[in-house]
Amino acid sequence: MAEKKKDEQEGGKKGGGKLPLIIAAVVLLAAGVGAAAYFLGAKGAPGAVGADVARASSMPSDAIGPMVDVEPFIVNILDNDGTRYLKAALTLEAETPAGRQEIIERMPQIRDAILLVAGNKTFDELRDLQGKLQLRAELLGRVNEIMKRDRIRRIYFTEFVVQ
Incomplete structure (x- = not known):
């Protein structure tokens, strides 16, 4: 019985160790979705990022x-x-x-x-x-x-x- 309680406590610790990994995965996923939405949604058109980069490289901002x-x-x-x-x-x-x-x-x-x-x-x-x-x-x-x-x-x- 003492071994069973010890295993449950260790299991709880192991499960608690997974929580930071889950949080990190959610944060990374949210950052990825946000970055994708920003780049794909820029100027309201898919692929507009490439056009923006081309414009930026071809014309300085003060031109x-x-x-x-x-x-x-x-x-x-x-x-x-x-x-x-x-x-x-x-x-x-x-x-x-x-x-x-x-x-x-x-x-x-x-x-x-x-x-x-x-x-x-x-x-x-x-x-x-x-x-x-x-x-x-x-x-x-x-x-x-x-x-x-x-x-x-x-x-x-x-x-x-x-x-």
């Missing part, structure tokens, strides 16, 4: 990408005191020459998105620097949703008048 001008537009903006207008022109910087071509092909969709986003702004939002930067960030996100094969790196306001 200027291909540019496409967006024709000037005038849009009504929201205001309680009367009718206000925004007249603006933009230049879009693509990441690659192929991205420049995609911008040109999708220009009607891009202009539509720009007009809808800008038309929902108020005079107070666009009056100061913070509002302009916020508009730029919103436009960048919206235009990049439209782009399917490439991305917009930066948006530049080349004309911006609020009246």
Whole structure:
């Protein structure tokens, strides 16, 4: 009977020795799944990591990408005191020459998105620097949703008048 208790205690110790191994295996598995999700899910497309690496190696981060001008537009903006207008022109910087071509092909969709986003702004939002930067960030996100094969790196306001 004493031997049986001794075996049970040793068995408990042996089972307890497996717990750190199980925890380590779960942590490694979670890290592997997370890494796979990151690399396979980057930019929303399978295999996009290779494209990102190719872009990164072909163009330094401080290099200027291909540019496409967006024709000037005038849009009504929201205001309680009367009718206000925004007249603006933009230049879009693509990441690659192929991205420049995609911008040109999708220009009607891009202009539509720009007009809808800008038309929902108020005079107070666009009056100061913070509002302009916020508009730029919103436009960048919206235009990049439209782009399917490439991305917009930066948006530049080349004309911006609020009246």
